[in-house]
Amino acid sequence: MFCDRCGLPAADGDHTGCAAARAMEPPRFCARCRRRMKVQVVPTGWTATCVEHGVRTG
Amino acid sequence: MSDILDRARARVLDEGSGLAEADILEILRLPDEALPELLQLAHDVRMKWCGPEVEVEGIVSLKTGGCPEDCHFCSQSGLFASPVRAVWLDIPSLVEAARQTAATGASEFCIVAAVRGPDKRLMEQMRAGVAAIREAVDIQVAASLGMLSQEQVDDLVDMGVHRYNHNLETCRSYFPNVVTTHSWEERWETLRMVRESGMEVCCGGILGLGETVEQRAEFAAQLAELDPHEVPLNFLNPRPGTPLGDRPVVEGKDALRAIAAFRLAMPRTILRYAGGREITLGDLGTRDGLLGGINAVIVGNYLTTLGRPATADLELLADLKMPVKSLSATF
Numbered sequence: 001m002f003c004d005r006c007g008l009p010a011a012d013g014d015h016t017g018c019a020a021a022r023a024m025e026p027p028r029f030c031a032r033c034r035r036r037m038k039v040q041v042v043p044t045g046w047t048a049t050c051v052e053h054g055v056r057t058g
Numbered sequence: 059m060s061d062i063l064d065r066a067r068a069r070v071l072d073e074g075s076g077l078a079e080a081d082i083l084e085i086l087r088l089p090d091e092a093l094p095e096l097l098q099l100a101h102d103v104r105m106k107w108c109g110p111e112v113e114v115e116g117i118v119s120l121k122t123g124g125c126p127e128d129c130h131f132c133s134q135s136g137l138f139a140s141p142v143r144a145v146w147l148d149i150p151s152l153v154e155a156a157r158q159t160a161a162t163g164a165s166e167f168c169i170v171a172a173v174r175g176p177d178k179r180l181m182e183q184m185r186a187g188v189a190a191i192r193e194a195v196d197i198q199v200a201a202s203l204g205m206l207s208q209e210q211v212d213d214l215v216d217m218g219v220h221r222y223n224h225n226l227e228t229c230r231s232y233f234p235n236v237v238t239t240h241s242w243e244e245r246w247e248t249l250r251m252v253r254e255s256g257m258e259v260c261c262g263g264i265l266g267l268g269e270t271v272e273q274r275a276e277f278a279a280q281l282a283e284l285d286p287h288e289v290p291l292n293f294l295n296p297r298p299g300t301p302l303g304d305r306p307v308v309e310g311k312d313a314l315r316a317i318a319a320f321r322l323a324m325p326r327t328i329l330r331y332a333g334g335r336e337i338t339l340g341d342l343g344t345r346d347g348l349l350g351g352i353n354a355v356i357v358g359n360y361l362t363t364l365g366r367p368a369t370a371d372l373e374l375l376a377d378l379k380m381p382v383k384s385l386s387a388t389f
Contacts, residue, residue, distance in 0.1 A: 006298065007141065024336055024364045028141035038145045042155040043116040043162075043358030043368070 002034040026058060060092060063099060066322050071103050076323045079279035085319040086271045090311055097350030100318035104351050107325040111383040112375055113354035115166035115200075115330070116159030119361040120147050120187065121180060125172040127204075127239045129227065131264055133297035133362055134172035140299035142362055152187045153194050160197040162357050162368040165385040167191065168200040168223060170361055174240065175205040181213060188217045196385060200260065205244055211251045221258035221287065224248050229277035232269045249284060258287035262332065265316050266294035266308035274316060278323040288354065289327050291320060293334030295363060307334070310343045314350055321351025330354035336366055344371075348378055
């Protein structure tokens with residue numbers, strides 16, 4: 001598994017800062033495969049698409 | 059009361075004239091102890107020359123990422139190792155975003171694209187998108203598409219775009235430290251054409267790019283010379299992978315001082331909270347800014363980052379007894 005903000009392995013290093021930042025950011029990396037996702041932010045939400053693992057919304 | 063606040067009260071509050079650069083610098087150098095009095099003066103100026111209403115706006119990115127320019131703060135530049143990928147918003151989603159924005163009571167919806175300037179494809183997408191929004195949603199449409207040719211300015215007017223955003227970002231003397239792929243003067247030229255077209259000019263920038271306090275004063279004075287209808291005030295939100303990704307955020311009191319200083323430089327403009335306020339000021343600082351010169355907000359999310367829920371800002375405005383500017387009041 002990978003950090004969906006920085007794309008590094010979630011088990012390696014401290015991702016506390018990433019988790020805090022994610023409160024005000026959409027994910028950028030697929031947590032399953034580390035691919036950069038296509039992310040569209042709109043005024044009331046966001047959509048993040050991984051070509052392999054599909055769509056996340058928030 | 060300090061001398062500069064006395065002078066500001068006489069010149070800005072009483073006469074409605076903005077402060078000159080040297081006085082703006084004095085404002086920016088006021089000690090923390092003077093901040094409450096400064097914010098009260100800026101608020102009084104805003105109330106006298108703009109009124110209590112707050113203009114609410116939503117923004118959306120029509121074309122995200124892959125920009126050929128190197129604005130050092132921007133995660134959408136294709137020249138940096140940013141995780142932001144290029145993506146286009148389709149027209150139905152654009153209309154839906156406008157509809158959601160209008161549902162908050164907002165009177166403004168700004169369509170933004172990460173480009174040096176629009177190409178034919180983008181202008182065609184704009185024409186279709188603006189027409190679809192105007193047919194389905196009761197909201198004013200603004201645009202931010204980078205540098206324009208005269209023909210593109212004319213096309214946007216023809217589409218019904220009423221306001222054009224093009225930020226100078228920082229003062230003229232610091233700009234080359236922030237952008238090297240185009241000049242401050244090129245941006246100014248687009249703003250000149252926009253003004254002459256009859257569209258409203260929206261022009262602001264970002265504080266915290268590494269500029270000195272003198273350059274912050276220079277920037278406020280240069281914006282005042284431009285005399286824009288609206289000034290969006292951003293605070294740097296350092297983005298991973300950009301050259302400014304490791305810069306510290308602006309300290310809250312400095313941000314509030316800057317808000318008040320920009321209000322005293324431009325007593326009649328729409329001074330809008332834009333990106334970065336959440337991390338720079340937090341909830342309490344957001345309130346202080348609205349009581350210190352701000353009279354417009356971007357609600358909801360930004361282009362690549364998230365904002366406070368629109369409901370949080372609308373509740374705050376209600377609490378402060380600041381009515382949301384209605385669409386009818388914008389004509």
